[in-house]
Amino acid sequence: MFGDGNVYSLLKRAKRFLESKGLSEPESDVEVLLSFVLQTKRSKLPLMRSQKLTDIQVLQYERYILRRSKREPVAYIMGLAGFMDFEFKVNKNVLIPRPETEILVETALKIAKKENKNSVLDLCTGSGCIAVSLAKLGKFKDIMASDVSGSALEIARENARSNNVLDINFVKSNVFSGISGKNFDIIISNPPYVSHEEYDALEPELKYEPEIALAADDSGLFFYKKIAGKAGRYLNDNGFILIELNAYKAGEIKQIFSTCSYKNIEIVKDYAGLPRMLKAESNSLMGN
Structure with missing residues (x-):
């Protein structure tokens, strides 16, 4: 769906895709999901702009973005939600x-x-x-x-x-x-x-x-x-x-x-x- 790419280009294409599906503010979603795939903090993504993902990571990210495009909540996609600085499994x-x-x-x-x-x-x-x-x-x-x-x-x-x-x-x-x-x-x-x-x-x-x-x-x-x-x-x-x-x-x-x-x-x-x-x-x- 998004093809090969580095962090910057994948975020850009994912955001454009979610916007085309009617999501009004997708920037947070695409960043949270990509940081989840990369198992890193969202705040570190700007420092990783040129980093390329593996084929498996790209495929996983594409699946997550597709699910989000169908309006599935990000927390259910990740299976996790934060509350009081603790992490909770959700489904x-x-x-x-x-x-x-x-x-x-x-x-x-x-x-x-x-x-x-x-x-x-x-x-x-x-x-x-x-x-x-x-x-x-x-x-x-x-x-x-x-x-x-x-x-x-x-x-x-x-x-x-x-x-x-x-x-x-x-x-x-x-x-x-x-x-x-x-x-x-x-x-x-x-x-x-x-x-x-x-x-x-x-x-x-x-x-x-x-x-x-x-x-x-x-x-x-x-x-x-x-x-x-x-x-x-x-x-x-x-x-x-x-x-x-x-x-x-x-x-x-x-x-x-x-x-x-x-x-x-x-x-x-x-x-x-x-x-x-x-x-x-x-x-x-x-x-x-």
């Missing part, structure tokens, strides 16, 4: 970790340190990026991570092992259905929150990700209502809940948690200024 069974989700981890770590909280439940764990990051960066004595998808849990366990985390208890559970007899200081979750109408209108890249991890019934509010209604039974007194928001329904979600008697409810914005996380505290009556 079609789990969502690709987003930078904005790091706010949940950062907030949980601050709460744990300030309030001396040492147990956490990660609902809808997916790739396990939240639970594994908390285990790596915090001092929690008890971390449980759950998901309804057995395939997702396989990836999460693999990510725990590859990041040298051995003490997470992974549980197959539909929200709280598989969690019994335990209470936690912190419940954290990035649940499915896209309505089915919103899902139908998503860009093609997102259609590669598992619909079960993206879309939710009740106009995208199903899991917020379920978690808000039951989390109090699984939180210790003065426990915290941290949940990622559908930024366009933050007010509705806050009302759901207000109705369920949480206290100190706060909406936290991400670095783009969008409502990204709801933070709330339990009270002593919730588990009754």
Whole structure:
């Protein structure tokens, strides 16, 4: 497709090809994929402009660019995604970790340190990026991570092992259905929150990700209502809940948690200024 070439010429042809397929900003994609093929840092590519690739490397790169031209996400092509400076395996069974989700981890770590909280439940764990990051960066004595998808849990366990985390208890559970007899200081979750109408209108890249991890019934509010209604039974007194928001329904979600008697409810914005996380505290009556 691209023929023989050095780094510079391959990048140029790949960028032109992706532009012809309607990708509006392909420069990052072609550089990330080429650095992956060459097993080098993207920042080093300008210093390698004249380096020629082997025939095998060119063929591999062409295959990756062809997949990207069909709007497959770069993370799935590489099978890897970065989160909190760690590396996570991803495939079609789990969502690709987003930078904005790091706010949940950062907030949980601050709460744990300030309030001396040492147990956490990660609902809808997916790739396990939240639970594994908390285990790596915090001092929690008890971390449980759950998901309804057995395939997702396989990836999460693999990510725990590859990041040298051995003490997470992974549980197959539909929200709280598989969690019994335990209470936690912190419940954290990035649940499915896209309505089915919103899902139908998503860009093609997102259609590669598992619909079960993206879309939710009740106009995208199903899991917020379920978690808000039951989390109090699984939180210790003065426990915290941290949940990622559908930024366009933050007010509705806050009302759901207000109705369920949480206290100190706060909406936290991400670095783009969008409502990204709801933070709330339990009270002593919730588990009754």
